[in-house]
Amino acid sequence: MSVRILKPEKLTACERVDEISGERVLLCKQCGICTASCPNIQEMDLSPRELMHLIQLGALEEALESKSIWVCSSCLQCSVKCPRGIDIAGVMETLRAMRLRARLGCLAPAETLDAACADAPPILLISAMRKLTG
Numbered sequence: 001m002s003v004r005i006l007k008p009e010k011l012t013a014c015e016r017v018d019e020i021s022g023e024r025v026l027l028c029k030q031c032g033i034c035t036a037s038c039p040n041i042q043e044m045d046l047s048p049r050e051l052m053h054l055i056q057l058g059a060l061e062e063a064l065e066s067k068s069i070w071v072c073s074s075c076l077q078c079s080v081k082c083p084r085g086i087d088i089a090g091v092m093e094t095l096r097a098m099r100l101r102a103r104l105g106c107l108a109p110a111e112t113l114d115a116a117c118a119d120a121p122p123i124l125l126i127s128a129m130r131k132l133t134g
């Protein structure tokens, strides 16, 4: 059995995200169910479906620049509903990790949330979203 080991710079954008997340982004069929399920979609600049598409197209830098990866509250609504079984919340986490590993910085809560929520503890916001969205 041969084992293929590639240096990170030889991997495609999809392969890099897949390697860290353990998912297969190319399986995404662009149905948009993740976007329709997301309770935070109104605060996002790119929908989860659009982020998946950018990664598929190799536009990783654009995906990493998106505000959406910081708006995502890891509620898992998208992950449980994806017909292709992709853990989109895990892909979001991967994109955040890639930014942090590259020392590209992150958005502060005050930049991602309504001003009225800026001082609220994250667990309160996640809990409220779960209760309000079922």
Ligand code: SF4
Binding pocket: 027, 028, 029, 030, 031, 032, 033, 034, 035, 048, 049, 052, 081, 082, 083, 084, 085, 086, 088
């Ligand atoms: S629900 Fe799954 S298959 Fe559909 S767009 Fe989102 S990631 Fe792709």
Ligand code: SF4
Binding pocket: 034, 037, 038, 039, 040, 041, 048, 071, 072, 073, 074, 075, 076, 077, 078, 079, 088, 089, 092
């Ligand atoms: S895990 Fe993130 S992207 Fe998925 S539905 Fe929840 S907030 Fe939206």
